[in-house]
Amino acid sequence: MPWQPITDPTLTTLLDEVHFNSRGLISAIAQDENGEVLMLAWMNREALAETLATGRVCYYSRSRNTLWRKGESSGQEQHLLAAALDCDADCLLLTVQQKGVACHTGRRSCFYQSLTPVGCVELTSPAIAPEELYSTKKSS
Amino acid sequence: MPWQPITDPTLTTLLDEVHFNSRGLISAIAQDENGEVLMLAWMNREALAETLATGRVCYYSRSRNTLWRKGESSGQEQHLLAAALDCDADCLLLTVQQKGVACHTGRRSCFYQSLTPVGCVELTSPAIAPEELYSTKKSS
Numbered sequence: 289m290p291w292q293p294i295t296d297p298t299l300t301t302l303l304d305e306v307h308f309n310s311r312g313l314i315s316a317i318a319q320d321e322n323g324e325v326l327m328l329a330w331m332n333r334e335a336l337a338e339t340l341a342t343g344r345v346c347y348y349s350r351s352r353n354t355l356w357r358k359g360e361s362s363g364q365e366q367h368l369l370a371a372a373l374d375c376d377a378d379c380l381l382l383t384v385q386q387k388g389v390a391c392h393t394g395r396r397s398c399f400y401q402s403l404t405p406v407g408c409v410e411l412t413s414p415a416i417a418p419e420e421l422y423s424t425k426k427s428s
Numbered sequence: 429m430p431w432q433p434i435t436d437p438t439l440t441t442l443l444d445e446v447h448f449n450s451r452g453l454i455s456a457i458a459q460d461e462n463g464e465v466l467m468l469a470w471m472n473r474e475a476l477a478e479t480l481a482t483g484r485v486c487y488y489s490r491s492r493n494t495l496w497r498k499g500e501s502s503g504q505e506q507h508l509l510a511a512a513l514d515c516d517a518d519c520l521l522l523t524v525q526q527k528g529v530a531c532h533t534g535r536r537s538c539f540y541q542s543l544t545p546v547g548c549v550e551l552t553s554p555a556i557a558p559e560e561l562y563s564t565k566k567s568s
Contacts, residue, residue, distance in 0.1 A: 292545045302543050315455060315468060323463025328455060328519045340543060372551065374538040375531050379468045381539040391515050398514040399521040403442050403480060405432045411512065 291343025291368045299340060303333055307378040313348060316380040318390065321369060326390035327398040329356075331380070343368045345384055362421045364388040394418045431483025431508045439480060443473055447518040453488060456520040458530065461509060466530035467538040469496075471520070483508045485524055502561045504528040534558045 294302065308314050313330045320326055329347040331339065335355050338346045345366035349356040359365030370383040391398040394414030402409045434442065448454050453470045460466055469487040471479065475495050478486045485506035489496040499505030510523040531538040534554030542549045 294543065294545050298545060298547055302548060305548060317457055317465060317468065319465055325457060325459055325465065325521050328457065328468075328514065371543040372539040373541040373543060373548070374468065375533050375535075375540070376538075377541075379538075381465050393515050395515075398516075398519075399512040400515070401513040401517075403434065403511040403513060405434050405438060407438050408442060408445060408513070 289369070293343065294340040299337060302340065303337055305377055306333070306336065306373065306380075307376065308333060309378065313350070314378060314380060316347065316382055318345070318366060318382045318384050318386070320384060320386050324397055325399060326384070326386055326396065329358075336380070339368060339382075340371065345382060358390075359387060362388075362392070364390065364421070366390070389415055389421070392418065392421070394421050429509070433483065434480040439477060442480065443477055445517055446473070446476065446513065446520075447516065448473060449518065453490070454518060454520060456487065456522055458485070458506060458522045458524050458526070460524060460526050464537055465539060466524070466526055466536065469498075476520070479508060479522075480511065485522060498530075499527060502528075502532070504530065504561070506530070529555050529561070532558065532561070534561050 306314055312332050315328055316331050317328050318326045330350055332348040335346045335348045345358045345368055347356045347358060365387045366384040368382060368384055372381045389396050394416040395412050400410055400412045402411050446454055452472050455468055456471050457468050458466045470490055472488040475486045475488045485498045485508055487496045487498060505527045506524040508524055512521045529536050534556040535552050540550055540552045542551050
């Protein structure tokens with residue numbers, strides 16, 4: 289089912305229930321519809337408001353200090369299917385439809401390094417070469 | 429398969445690869461073997477070392493500033509099946525066998541508040557009353 293936009297006054301009520309941390313951020317886990325956990329990123333109030341209103345997942349980039357519409361440079365967008373808040377209201381679980389891959393390394397999931405008794409073992413190889421992931425969009 | 433303990437020198441090598449934040453912490457997502465995301469908590473180096481060495485999940489409580497062996501007061505332990513590090517080495521995904529419920533409210537998962545156009549909707553009810561969850565163990 290496509291995302292049902294959340295609009296005011298409900299949107300503001302929900303945003304007021306969220307506990308953003310001292311930097312104004314909340315962590316957000318993205319999981320696809322098959323249960324695979326893809327990534328963890330952060331949202332500020334503005335990013336969460338946009339995500340809930342539009343259904344297009346928008347994070348807040350802590351390194352670039354700006355809104356980060358997932359897929360804006362790589363084309364690998366995330367579309368929201370559901371959003372849940374945890375018991376402490378300080379973490380979100382997003383169920384998303386992931387276009388292509390979530391990870392900047394070209395893998396479906398960011399969690400590809402397994403910790404084992406023989407060391408760090410890569411669980412998956414890139415499905416798309418990282419160069420390809422970013423070059424195409426940059427030139428367009 | 430039961431957890432294969434990770435011991436030195438591999439343990440130290442792995443811990444050195446983890447990017448703990450300025451407070452010495454890393455976020456850890458716990459997901460059960462059926463794909464349900466149960467909770468997000470934090471670990472410091474000591475908590476992660478203990479978890480990888482023993483297979484019994486140990487977090488770091490930011491409110492109590494101490495190691496928090498999941499289930500130590502509630503009996504609702506987590507046993508590790510797998511641990512994966514993300515691409516930036518600043519988030520862990522733990523696959524766990526959850527005894528009973530993960531949430532302090534008595535629910536299986538902490539993510540029980542769905543954000544919808546009509547407001548916050550509870551997805552699940554407590555499977556165990558919170559009073560019951562903590563009182564039994566406290567008296568023993």
